[in-house]
Amino acid sequence: MRTSPATRTAQYAAMLLYVVFLGFPLLWLVSTAFKSAPELSRLNPTLLPTDWTIGNFQAAFQQSQLLSALRNSLVVAVATAVITTVIALPAAYALSRYKSVVRNVGIGWILVSQVFPFILIVIPVFIVLRNLGLLDTLVGLVLVYVVWALPFTLWMLQGYVAAIPRDLEEAAATDGASKPVVLRRIIFPLLVPGLVATSMFAFISAWNEFFFALVIIQDPALQTAPLLLARYVGAEGSVNLGPLAATALITTLPSLIVFGIIQRKLVSGMLSGSVKG
Amino acid sequence: MVQLTAKPSRSEAARRRPVRSGRSRSNQRQMWLLLLPSLVPVVVFSVYPLLNGIWLGFTDAKAGYNVQFRFNGLDNYTKLLQDDLFWNSFKIGLIWAFSVTALQFLLALGLAMLLSAGLRFQWLVRPLALVPWAMPSVIVAILWKLVYNPDAGILNAALKSLHVISTDINWLGDFELALPAVIVVGVWAGMPQTTIALLAGLQNTPDELHEAAKLDGANAWQRFLAVTWPAIRPVAIAISSLDFVWNFNSFGLVYVLTEGGPGGRTLLPMLFAYQRAFGNGEFGYASALGNAMVIVIMLIMGLYLRRQLREAI
Numbered sequence: 001m002r003t004s005p006a007t008r009t010a011q012y013a014a015m016l017l018y019v020v021f022l023g024f025p026l027l028w029l030v031s032t033a034f035k036s037a038p039e040l041s042r043l044n045p046t047l048l049p050t051d052w053t054i055g056n057f058q059a060a061f062q063q064s065q066l067l068s069a070l071r072n073s074l075v076v077a078v079a080t081a082v083i084t085t086v087i088a089l090p091a092a093y094a095l096s097r098y099k100s101v102v103r104n105v106g107i108g109w110i111l112v113s114q115v116f117p118f119i120l121i122v123i124p125v126f127i128v129l130r131n132l133g134l135l136d137t138l139v140g141l142v143l144v145y146v147v148w149a150l151p152f153t154l155w156m157l158q159g160y161v162a163a164i165p166r167d168l169e170e171a172a173a174t175d176g177a178s179k180p181v182v183l184r185r186i187i188f189p190l191l192v193p194g195l196v197a198t199s200m201f202a203f204i205s206a207w208n209e210f211f212f213a214l215v216i217i218q219d220p221a222l223q224t225a226p227l228l229l230a231r232y233v234g235a236e237g238s239v240n241l242g243p244l245a246a247t248a249l250i251t252t253l254p255s256l257i258v259f260g261i262i263q264r265k266l267v268s269g270m271l272s273g274s275v276k277g
Numbered sequence: 278m279v280q281l282t283a284k285p286s287r288s289e290a291a292r293r294r295p296v297r298s299g300r301s302r303s304n305q306r307q308m309w310l311l312l313l314p315s316l317v318p319v320v321v322f323s324v325y326p327l328l329n330g331i332w333l334g335f336t337d338a339k340a341g342y343n344v345q346f347r348f349n350g351l352d353n354y355t356k357l358l359q360d361d362l363f364w365n366s367f368k369i370g371l372i373w374a375f376s377v378t379a380l381q382f383l384l385a386l387g388l389a390m391l392l393s394a395g396l397r398f399q400w401l402v403r404p405l406a407l408v409p410w411a412m413p414s415v416i417v418a419i420l421w422k423l424v425y426n427p428d429a430g431i432l433n434a435a436l437k438s439l440h441v442i443s444t445d446i447n448w449l450g451d452f453e454l455a456l457p458a459v460i461v462v463g464v465w466a467g468m469p470q471t472t473i474a475l476l477a478g479l480q481n482t483p484d485e486l487h488e489a490a491k492l493d494g495a496n497a498w499q500r501f502l503a504v505t506w507p508a509i510r511p512v513a514i515a516i517s518s519l520d521f522v523w524n525f526n527s528f529g530l531v532y533v534l535t536e537g538g539p540g541g542r543t544l545l546p547m548l549f550a551y552q553r554a555f556g557n558g559e560f561g562y563a564s565a566l567g568n569a570m571v572i573v574i575m576l577i578m579g580l581y582l583r584r585q586l587r588e589a590i
Binding site for chain 1: 307310316318322323324325326330338342384387388394401402405406408411412413414415418419422423434465522523525528529546547550551554560566567568574575
């Protein structure tokens with residue numbers, strides 16, 4: 001379709017505005033992270049550092065809690081990713097292969113879980129974890145994250161299962177393969193890409209989560225990176241802006257990298273429902 | 278025993294199509310076995326807490342071990358209706374949720390249309406449009422705190438160099454400006470999901486129809502109304518509903534940006550409920566607030582979806 005030059009110009013102008021709105025805050029974070037302390041306290045800040053320094057990153061890592069917070073976040077996110085995927089796999093298979101009321105109830109639950117405010121869930125979860133002695137532990141946090149990541153994980157995975165032709169299974173069954181063998185030898189290998197994508201999604205959601213961590217974790221030695229950062233913000237003066245930006249950047253990197261890898265799959269997974277529906 | 282009875286039916290299944298009922302019964306058992314590992318944690322940490330949370334909203338529950346609490350009917354709700362902070366936080370919550378959702382939708386629609394217009398520099402815009410999705414809300418908040426910083430922030434510096442303002446503005450500390458400033462952050466953080474959903478909707482728009490409408494002399498706006506909008510409408514309704522719910526229930530972003538301040542001007546319902554539950558230990562009252570939030574969401578969604586459906590018919 002031909003578009004007039006005037007329209008094209010307007011389109012590029014609009015695109016430039018989007019780039020400014022979406023990109024400048026990010027650029028500013030990077031820029032602040034690489035500025036020196038004297039430059040940060042200067043009255044008229046410049047968009048880019050006049051001389052780039054990695055001093056803020058060194059300062060961030062010297063702060064004893066950052067490494068332990070990153071380690072806690074990593075442990076929690078990896079555990080969440082593994083457990084969510086392992087328990088979601090059979091359930092996703094069941095949801096996509098056995099058409100029944102359960103499927104509708106399952107999908108209904110996925111929707112309902114989006115509507116209810118977390119405050120209704122977090123108080124009883126707090127009480128349950130306290131009764132189990134899991135309050136203020138990483139194990140308790142992982143349990144909550146697994147359940148929290150399950151709806152979307154199930155949604156994505158059942159889409160991947162549905163994409164595998166039934167004929168494959170039936171052919172193998174006719175050849176005398178039992179159900180577990182069919183699942184292990186035929187379905188599982190075909191699902192590996194989908195499993196990687198969904199486990200990475202679970203990783204990101206656990207790595208980024210804040211609210212449950214705020215309620216469940218009190219011990220500073222157990223805090224995750226978002227908790228550390230949120231507490232750090234309170235103590236900010238302009239002197240601390242540099243290390244704060246550096247810490248924020250370090251904390252975002254893992255989820256950005258993982259997100260970059262699965263971005264395509266995540267997008268299509270999210271759309272598999274809305275487009276067909 | 279189970280083995281003995283199960284085996285023949287399976288070999289029979291291999292030979293010919295089995296009787297429906299027998300097959301579906303063994304299928305049922307298999308299905309539940311497969312669902313079990315997910316079902317148990319979901320029930321313990323999601324279904325039960327939710328039901329319990331709704332019930333707590335009708336009790337005088339308090340934080341603390343072994344505190345006895347009892348059903349107190351609608352006491353929490355009569356107290357709620359007399360609580361100025363409740364009205365204040367729900368008013369702010371609705372302003373926030375409506376503004377963020379509407380702005381998100383319009384901006385995302387514009388971006389999605391640009392991204393599907395076959396322009397150059399898409400390699401730059403596409404990733405930028407996705408990045409906020411991957412960032413923890415705490416980091417998004419910190420990012421914008423740096424932008425809004427009165428002394429060292431880029432926003433004041435830029436506005437000063439453009440001579441729009443002469444003195445530094447304390448964006449997040451000002452009674453009038455804090456809520457709009459926070460809304461901008463909300464829009465920024467929620468752009469990706471909305472943009473992607475609308476992009477997918479746009480891909481469903483039939484190109485031939487566009488061409489035909491153009492040949493008939495329809496201008497861009499007429500073409501949008503006649504061709505594009507009907508195609509993206511279902512996606513648009515779905516994503517704006519979800520956005521509204523997410524925004525009304527939002528917590529982390531504003532908690533880190535302002536903690537509800539200054540003077541409660543950005544105290545969203547979730548922040549208010551959080552303060553009540555874990556600051557004051559009023560579990561029952563906070564749960565009642567949660568129930569009130571659900572009712573508000575259902576009312577608004579009900580009205581919105583009913584209107585949309587009626588228009589569709």
